[in-house]
Amino acid sequence: MTSSPSTTRMANAIRALAMDAVQKANSGHPGMPMGMADIAVALWSRHLRHNPANTRWINRDRFVLSNGHGSMLQYALLHLTGYDLSMDEIRNFRQLHSKTPGHPEYEITPGVETSTGPLGQGLTNAVGMALAEKLLAAHFNKPGFDIVDHYTYVFTGDGCLMEGISHEACSLAGTLGLSKLIVLYDDNGISIDGKVDGWFTDDTPKRFEAYNWNVIRDVNGHDVEAVDAAIVAAQQAGKPTLICCKTVIGKGAPNMQGSDKVHGAALGDKEVAATREALGWTEAPFEIPADVYAAWDARESGAGFEGEWNKLFAAYTEKYPQEAAELKRRMAGDLPANFDATVSAYIASCIEKKETIATRKASQNAIQALAQVLPEFLGGSADLTGSNLTNWKESIPVRSNQPGNHINYGVREFGMAAAMNGITLHGGFIPFGATFLTFSDYSRNALRMAALMKIRTLFVFTHDSIGLGEDGPTHQSVEHISSLRLIPNLDNWRPCDTVESAVAWAESVRRKNGPSTLIFSRQNLPFMERSQQAVADIARGGYVLRDAEHPKAVLIATGSEVELAMKSADALAAEGIAVRVVSMPCTDVFDRQDASYKAGVLPRGVPRVAIEAGVTDFWYKYVGLEGAVIGIDSFGESAPAGVLFKHFGFTVERVTAAVKTVLA
Numbered sequence: 001m002t003s004s005p006s007t008t009r010m011a012n013a014i015r016a017l018a019m020d021a022v023q024k025a026n027s028g029h030p031g032m033p034m035g036m037a038d039i040a041v042a043l044w045s046r047h048l049r050h051n052p053a054n055t056r057w058i059n060r061d062r063f064v065l066s067n068g069h070g071s072m073l074q075y076a077l078l079h080l081t082g083y084d085l086s087m088d089e090i091r092n093f094r095q096l097h098s099k100t101p102g103h104p105e106y107e108i109t110p111g112v113e114t115s116t117g118p119l120g121q122g123l124t125n126a127v128g129m130a131l132a133e134k135l136l137a138a139h140f141n142k143p144g145f146d147i148v149d150h151y152t153y154v155f156t157g158d159g160c161l162m163e164g165i166s167h168e169a170c171s172l173a174g175t176l177g178l179s180k181l182i183v184l185y186d187d188n189g190i191s192i193d194g195k196v197d198g199w200f201t202d203d204t205p206k207r208f209e210a211y212n213w214n215v216i217r218d219v220n221g222h223d224v225e226a227v228d229a230a231i232v233a234a235q236q237a238g239k240p241t242l243i244c245c246k247t248v249i250g251k252g253a254p255n256m257q258g259s260d261k262v263h264g265a266a267l268g269d270k271e272v273a274a275t276r277e278a279l280g281w282t283e284a285p286f287e288i289p290a291d292v293y294a295a296w297d298a299r300e301s302g303a304g305f306e307g308e309w310n311k312l313f314a315a316y317t318e319k320y321p322q323e324a325a326e327l328k329r330r331m332a333g334d335l336p337a338n339f340d341a342t343v344s345a346y347i348a349s350c351i352e353k354k355e356t357i358a359t360r361k362a363s364q365n366a367i368q369a370l371a372q373v374l375p376e377f378l379g380g381s382a383d384l385t386g387s388n389l390t391n392w393k394e395s396i397p398v399r400s401n402q403p404g405n406h407i408n409y410g411v412r413e414f415g416m417a418a419a420m421n422g423i424t425l426h427g428g429f430i431p432f433g434a435t436f437l438t439f440s441d442y443s444r445n446a447l448r449m450a451a452l453m454k455i456r457t458l459f460v461f462t463h464d465s466i467g468l469g470e471d472g473p474t475h476q477s478v479e480h481i482s483s484l485r486l487i488p489n490l491d492n493w494r495p496c497d498t499v500e501s502a503v504a505w506a507e508s509v510r511r512k513n514g515p516s517t518l519i520f521s522r523q524n525l526p527f528m529e530r531s532q533q534a535v536a537d538i539a540r541g542g543y544v545l546r547d548a549e550h551p552k553a554v555l556i557a558t559g560s561e562v563e564l565a566m567k568s569a570d571a572l573a574a575e576g577i578a579v580r581v582v583s584m585p586c587t588d589v590f591d592r593q594d595a596s597y598k599a600g601v602l603p604r605g606v607p608r609v610a611i612e613a614g615v616t617d618f619w620y621k622y623v624g625l626e627g628a629v630i631g632i633d634s635f636g637e638s639a640p641a642g643v644l645f646k647h648f649g650f651t652v653e654r655v656t657a658a659v660k661t662v663l664a
Contacts, residue, residue: 128422168415541589
């Protein structure tokens with residue numbers, strides 16, 4: 001079976017736009033868009049339910065271009081189907097401040113659901129989106145009212161499937177039975193270095209069958225009807241589906257198709273001309289015939305899809321008004337009206353109880369309190385729930401046949417982090433997932449992507465330093481907190497007690513325009529007495545915990561080292577040396593405060609000593625070269641925590657000596 005002339009012209013419009021935009025920019029990846037153009041016709045013109053006029057329609061199908069280097073495929077589709085993406089933007093591909101950057105970027109290009117490019121993460125985001133759809137549907141749908149009912153479609157390539165994260169995510173997707181996840185695999189056998197059979201000989205269909213996926217093999221990716229039929233079959237499969245589409249990279253470029261030469265560089269003027277001739281495409285660069293525009297235009301059908309859903313939702317609202325209002329609130333990302341009151345009452349209870357507990361336990365207590373008013377909480381852990389303490393009394397584990405609010409991600413730190421990003425992007429949930437801080441390395445690029453997209457994903461990290469104790473240096477984080485602070489737009493909280501832990505959770509949940517890490521101790525930490533003003537100032541990232549009249553020095557500390565700072569202040573006071581103690585649970589938030597507030601906390605001209613059980617370099621931005629930092633510039637050791645703190649010099653004697661040195 002072959003494609004009709006109309007579908008061929010529709011596909012060739014994508015090929016032309018892709019090669020012309022890459023040629024004009026003299027940069028980009030034309031091969032994938034040209035190779036997947038027919039697959040795109042089958043999905044976008046026959047199955048994808050979306051409305052170009054409303055990129056936030058709740059029940060739209062989600063489309064993820066996981067092989068994001070082929071971004072011109074998505075830009076061509078968005079332009080042709082009627083999104084607010086003009087031909088001028090296509091011409092400005094990869095240029096400064098255009099809506100068509102080198103890789104798809106969330107909130108930059110209308111219709112882009114997630115930023116992709118780091119291979120494998122788009123596919124994993126899509127797993128999170130499909131999981132969010134399944135859980136929301138279980139909660140909100142009623143008999144006769146399938147108001148949450150959409151698919152998540154993914155385009156992916158060899159590169160995504162080589163990345164280890166794809167194994168993590170797709171294994172989990174099969175276990176959880178995400179039947180509305182449909183992945184179309186561009187099996188062209190080519191990557192940047194050439195033919196992949198020298199380094200990628202996996203039996204990919206068998207691999208996905210082992211994950212409990214439905215697999216449709218050997219589909220001709222240049223036959224629109226064959227791809228269409230495969231998608232129809234996938235929709236009925238009852239499992240996540242991988243459609244293996246055999247394609248030719250750079251399809252249509254007569255002298256370069258099927259080779260790595262067309263993968264990541266402009267075709268060149270001669271090959272572009274030859275491709276036009278081979279395709280029978282006579283239009284000038286960046287010109288699309290009216291009949292092709294008409295064939296692609298999805299504005300009328302999209303308005304129809306959303307209009308039908310709006311009627312259904314209106315009837316749902318009349319019958320289930322509370323559920324309808326709740327769904328709208330959650331999809332908008334708004335917090336419930338009683339959130340602030342709940343937080344205030346919980347902080348007051350922490351002050352009343354004055355508990356000495358590990359901050360990981362303080363975190364669990366905060367989760368327990370906030371979960372009472374946040375049904376959108378979706379917790380989880382990478383096989384460390386009993387250590388990370390991210391479950392709560394009412395939490396229910398998510399299973400393939402059981403909707404819940406806590407996900408056992410298994411030992412899949414990177415997959416967990418990127419799937420949580422997908423859950424956030426889908427909407428309706430505030431996800432948080434946990435592992436040990438030292439394993440933040442495994443998930444780091446997903447943290448970076450969350451920060452880049454400015455989305456509210458919460459990353460919980462426990463066992464934050466040498467306080468981990470006997471597990472030793474492989475599990476003891478020394479460089480991790482400082483390295484996380486280097487990521488723009490990522491707020492990193494390391495609280496010292498129950499009150500700071502409660503504030504850290506509340507502020508992270510309130511923050512809609514970026515992710516947060518919440519970093520907690522294994523060992524018990526004492527409750528800190530503080531004034532009402534100090535309680536209020538915790539939310540500013542750094543504040544005066546203890547003051548003195550005319551302090552001669554300032555001690556700055558975070559987390560477990562705040563106790564050491566307070567004891568050192570007592571010892572110095574006994575010697576007649578007055579010092580101020582500043583707790584700085586979130587340097588990122590503190591840095592955003594106005595100059596007046598920061599100067600009030602860290603007055604100029606007063607020597608400073610910083611204390612944190614991690615690398616020292618970061619803290620010189622606060623203490624200056626004339627100040628001192630008590631930290632660890634080596635890896636840890638295996639021993640009980642108390643022994644380690646003494647071994648590495650986290651003692652009152654060392655801190656007081658440092659203060660006397662900076663005062664000398």
